[in-house]
Amino acid sequence: MSAILTPADENEIADMVREANAAITPLEIQGGGTRSGFGRPVQAAKTLSLKELSGITLYEPGALTLVARAGTPVATIEKTLAAEGQQLAFEPMDHRALYASKGEPTIGGVVAANVSGPRRIQAGACRDALIGVRFIDGRGEIIKNGGRVMKNVTGLDLVKLMAGSHGTLGVISEVSFKVLPVNERAATLAFHGLSSKEAVGILCGALGSPFEITGAAHLPQNSEGPLTLLRVEGFASQVDYRLERLKATIGTGLECSVIEGAEHERLWRFVRDAEMFKGTDNPVWRLSLKPSDAPAIEEALAKKTDAKIMFDWGGGLIWVGVDDAENGATETIRALVSGFGGHATLMRGPEPLRGSIAPFQPQAKPVARLSAAIRGKFDPGGILNPGRMVA
Amino acid sequence: MATIKMPIPDQDVIDRRDDIVGALLAALPDGIVISDDAQTLAYECDALSAYRCKPLAVVLPRSTQEVAATLKTCHELGVSVVARGAGTSLAGGSLPTADSIILGTARLNKTLEIDLANRFIRVESGVTNLSVTGAVDADGFFYAPDPSSQLACAIAGNIAMNSGGAHCLKYGVTTNNLLGVKMVLADGEIIELGGAHLDAGGYDLLGLICGSEGQLGIVTEATLRILPKPEGARPVLIGFDSPEVAGTCVADIIRAGILPVAIEYMDRLCIQETDKFSGAGYPNVEALLIVEVEGSESEIQAQLEKITAIARKLDPAELRQSTSEEESALIWKGRKSAFGAMGQINDYICLDGTVPVSQLAHVLGRIGEMSKQYGLDVANVFHAGDGNMHPLILYDANKPGDLDIAEKFGADILRLCVEVGGCLTGEHGVGIEKRDLMGEQFSPADMEIQMSVKDCFDPQWLLNPAKVYPLDISEKRREGGGQ
Ligand SMILES: Cc1cc2nc3c(=O)[nH]c(=O)nc-3n(C[C@H](O)[C@H](O)[C@H](O)COP(=O)(O)OP(=O)(O)OC[C@H]3O[C@@H](n4cnc5c(N)ncnc54)[C@H](O)[C@@H]3O)c2cc1C
Numbered sequence: 047m048s049a050i051l052t053p054a055d056e057n058e059i060a061d062m063v064r065e066a067n068a069a070i071t072p073l074e075i076q077g078g079g080t081r082s083g084f085g086r087p088v089q090a091a092k093t094l095s096l097k098e099l100s101g102i103t104l105y106e107p108g109a110l111t112l113v114a115r116a117g118t119p120v121a122t123i124e125k126t127l128a129a130e131g132q133q134l135a136f137e138p139m140d141h142r143a144l145y146a147s148k149g150e151p152t153i154g155g156v157v158a159a160n161v162s163g164p165r166r167i168q169a170g171a172c173r174d175a176l177i178g179v180r181f182i183d184g185r186g187e188i189i190k191n192g193g194r195v196m197k198n199v200t201g202l203d204l205v206k207l208m209a210g211s212h213g214t215l216g217v218i219s220e221v222s223f224k225v226l227p228v229n230e231r232a233a234t235l236a237f238h239g240l241s242s243k244e245a246v247g248i249l250c251g252a253l254g255s256p257f258e259i260t261g262a263a264h265l266p267q268n269s270e271g272p273l274t275l276l277r278v279e280g281f282a283s284q285v286d287y288r289l290e291r292l293k294a295t296i297g298t299g300l301e302c303s304v305i306e307g308a309e310h311e312r313l314w315r316f317v318r319d320a321e322m323f324k325g326t327d328n329p330v331w332r333l334s335l336k337p338s339d340a341p342a343i344e345e346a347l348a349k350k351t352d353a354k355i356m357f358d359w360g361g362g363l364i365w366v367g368v369d370d371a372e373n374g375a376t377e378t379i380r381a382l383v384s385g386f387g388g389h390a391t392l393m394r395g396p397e398p399l400r401g402s403i404a405p406f407q408p409q410a411k412p413v414a415r416l417s418a419a420i421r422g423k424f425d426p427g428g429i430l431n432p433g434r435m436v437a
Numbered sequence: 438m439a440t441i442k443m444p445i446p447d448q449d450v451i452d453r454r455d456d457i458v459g460a461l462l463a464a465l466p467d468g469i470v471i472s473d474d475a476q477t478l479a480y481e482c483d484a485l486s487a488y489r490c491k492p493l494a495v496v497l498p499r500s501t502q503e504v505a506a507t508l509k510t511c512h513e514l515g516v517s518v519v520a521r522g523a524g525t526s527l528a529g530g531s532l533p534t535a536d537s538i539i540l541g542t543a544r545l546n547k548t549l550e551i552d553l554a555n556r557f558i559r560v561e562s563g564v565t566n567l568s569v570t571g572a573v574d575a576d577g578f579f580y581a582p583d584p585s586s587q588l589a590c591a592i593a594g595n596i597a598m599n600s601g602g603a604h605c606l607k608y609g610v611t612t613n614n615l616l617g618v619k620m621v622l623a624d625g626e627i628i629e630l631g632g633a634h635l636d637a638g639g640y641d642l643l644g645l646i647c648g649s650e651g652q653l654g655i656v657t658e659a660t661l662r663i664l665p666k667p668e669g670a671r672p673v674l675i676g677f678d679s680p681e682v683a684g685t686c687v688a689d690i691i692r693a694g695i696l697p698v699a700i701e702y703m704d705r706l707c708i709q710e711t712d713k714f715s716g717a718g719y720p721n722v723e724a725l726l727i728v729e730v731e732g733s734e735s736e737i738q739a740q741l742e743k744i745t746a747i748a749r750k751l752d753p754a755e756l757r758q759s760t761s762e763e764e765s766a767l768i769w770k771g772r773k774s775a776f777g778a779m780g781q782i783n784d785y786i787c788l789d790g791t792v793p794v795s796q797l798a799h800v801l802g803r804i805g806e807m808s809k810q811y812g813l814d815v816a817n818v819f820h821a822g823d824g825n826m827h828p829l830i831l832y833d834a835n836k837p838g839d840l841d842i843a844e845k846f847g848a849d850i851l852r853l854c855v856e857v858g859g860c861l862t863g864e865h866g867v868g869i870e871k872r873d874l875m876g877e878q879f880s881p882a883d884m885e886i887q888m889s890v891k892d893c894f895d896p897q898w899l900l901n902p903a904k905v906y907p908l909d910i911s912e913k914r915r916e917g918g919g920q
Pocket residue numbers: 483484519520521522523524525526527529530531542562583584585586589590591592593594595596597598599600601602603650651652654655656657776777864865866901
């Protein structure tokens with residue numbers, strides 16, 4: 047167990063980073079530690095935990111703006127927002143089911159991993175809702191970018207860059223979001239027994255309709271037979287209208303049912319948190335592709351491995367679980383995905399596997415060179431989460 | 438005289454002009470390089486037209502390969518390159534310097550791929566914003582970011598400025614609708630970022646490119662998200678006798694859980710002039726809100742009922758729902774022609790600061806006071822839902838010193854925006870216009886790390902180097918050919 051640093055403010059972080067940089071002592075940056083199975087394993091002498099840097103610093107419901115320190119629990123933020131009828135529209139996934147991890151997910155961790163959920167297709171990703179960051183770079187400089195207003199093009203957009211940088215460009219200390227109202231009502235139109243090809247056809251059709259689909263998933267291996275889900279939200283009468291119109295235009299002649307209430311919540315949590323992989327530790331991949339390619343990918347995969355599969359984002363996100371703990375079926379998956387012009391990320395796997403292959407999709411040479419150069423500027427000593435993203 | 442300084446041009450480069458033009462002519466097919474003064478005249482300024490300068494030459498390539506050849510040549514010769522889309526920047530973003538070439542996207546105007554099932558379109562970057570929607574309109578789709586300049590401005594410029602529009606309260610700005618780009622780096626290398634899929638791993642370089650004002654690379658192709666058109670849309674006009682109450686109304690609508698597609702604000706001066714210009718039939722009030730909602734007929738009705746109920750509690754001077762397509766179009770025509778209308782009566786500079794929505798009324802009040810101090814009128818028209826203000830400072834270009842005063846006044850307004858928690862620019866970009874105010878919003882360390890990102894993409898600082906960062910701060914990099 048490495049030593050744990052728990053700074054209580056930005057200046058303390060800056061001091062600790064400066065010291066670590068001078069001594070060339072790598073730091074593992076941690077929020078709630080619930081997502082440490084994400085990416086390559088980090089070898090660091092010390093852990094810098096943000097959990098003492100907690101609290102909402104500004105919340106203006108009338109301006110749809112919330113600012114919080116990085117270590118604030120996601121649960122605290124969601125509760126505060128819910129009290130005003132608002133939410134983080136990107137529906138961040140909770141990784142505890144996938145990693146069997148304990149602890150409280152923090153908002154800084156959500157940003158560092160750019161974590162989004164099913165509503166991403168309609169409301170954007172974490173990076174789209176993020177409007178400001180403060181962070182401490184690898185030299186101990188306190189930096190701000192963006193701010194607390196939702197329209198801001200002043201200077202380079204480092205806000206986007208920090209989202210999904212997995213703690214390798216700086217220690218995020220504060221984040222600002224554009225938040226959105228919670229819809230009065232949500233319901234799901236569920237289709238039963240569709241082939242993946244039919245299902246993706248339905249999902250894409252619905253996403254191309256004006257009914258603002260906020261969730262579009264397909265569970266081909268559901269225990270009671272394939273299940274295809276279309277979530278609609280809005281004020282009460284609007285949801286009725288949208289369900290009716292979807293049935294009439296997209297679902298003509300198909301067997302379908304409407305799901306609401308607790309079962310509805312449970313289902314979307316199941317999709318959001320990839321709960322189908324809960325309770326095992328087999329390698330799990332997340333493939334990002336054009337939705338219409340999803341059935342072909344599934345078919346090709348079935349020929350090579352015995353994969354567990356779920357589609358989200360209308361087919362644009364495919365979760366794949368494989369049995370091959372040693373190699374994670376890496377070559378098969380990467381070859382397949384690159385043939386379709388998509389990306390594959392190893393989301394879960396034993397440490398030796400995550401250390402030996404590249405969990406993140408390897409980039410084209412010039413892009414990899416630019417990414418490395420940026421890291422070289424932000425963290426010249428290479429002390430922040432070394433090895434997390436690339437070896 | 439206008440007060441924004443430009444760097445002293447590199448005389449050595451200017452002296453080599455013939456060689457540089459010769460090298461470009463040799464590297465590119467016929468008809469791509471323009472060096473005739475009469476023909477380069479149109480490229481001497483953008484929509485910040487008080488500033489102009491003749492470039493060394495203008496290059497108008499027809500392909501990514503030709504863009505790469507241009508950049509490679511300029512890189513070898515140490516010549517800086519200012520990219521230009523349609524030249525509608527209000528910030529001087531595409532203003533050339535005497536020692537630079539203009540690289541225009543006008544001929545990169547093809548639609549490359551339309552994929553309705555996966556909801557994207559791939560275009561060359563020189564296509565206009567409106568033509569993107571035009572390409573998918575008949576199929577029931579649209580491209581969401583809708584700057585008022587959308588008839589003219591190019592996707593290239595939209596990406597470089599991360600442009601917004603009236604409907605971005607609901608749909609986001611360019612960066613939220615951009616899926617991928619093909620671009621050429623300063624040394625001529627071609628790279629691709631993103632694509633038709635979402636959220637690949639790795640650093641979000643695409644997010645970094647969007648809004649980078651032509652300083653990181655030249656974008657030649659873009660993959661854009663298209664959205665299904667709503668079944669219908671309708672605006673309601675709400676007039677108030679006080680800006681404060683109008684501000685309260687905006688916050689109340691948002692707090693009630695309604696997210697209109699747009700909430701636009703106009704003040705009295707702007708209402709009067711746009712009404713004269715467009716015949717929109719606006720009421721005679723202090724503050725006018727245009728609130729637009731979308732959906733089916735019943736959805737529209739339901740939302741408008743909620744909104745009007747909120748407005749009524751605040752005792753509006755006017756509350757008028759559009760009753761026909763024509764009326765809706767007219768209401769928007771007024772708003773979208775606001776800049777044009779103000780231009781008819783006066784010269785103006787258009788500011789673009791954003792403030793927290795809760796500060797709108799305070800800031801409007803302060804602007805009114807400053808207007809008296811400086812002796813110049815201000816018309817306000819802006820996106821109220823997101824606090825992105827557009828004060829138009831009216832001045833007389835023929836009156837010596839008037840522009841100077843207007844610019845000082847503008848700088849004071851932008852300082853105020855930052856002071857109350859906002860920023861210098863919400864959608865128009867920094868360019869040269871707000872360049873020297875960057876220190877108001879950013880610390881030296883904030884700017885240093887941004888410039889170090891440019892070092893990674895453009896080590897010699899050849900791409901649009903005189904923009905965005907205050908000249909004294911960027912001097913070493915610009916003059917030393919990099920960091
Ligand atoms: C009447 C009027 C109304 C406007 N309304 C709005 C509005 O509602 N919302 C809004 O956001 N803006 C608005 N604008 C500002 C302007 O239209 C936008 O900034 C627009 O995106 C500029 O596009 P352009 O093609 O004209 O770019 P240009 O002016 O040619 O260039 C803008 C910037 O982009 C860079 N650039 C151009 N091409 C490339 C390329 N291929 N690669 C990299 N960089 C490149 C240039 O170097 C420059 O920095 C308005 C302007 C006017 C005149």
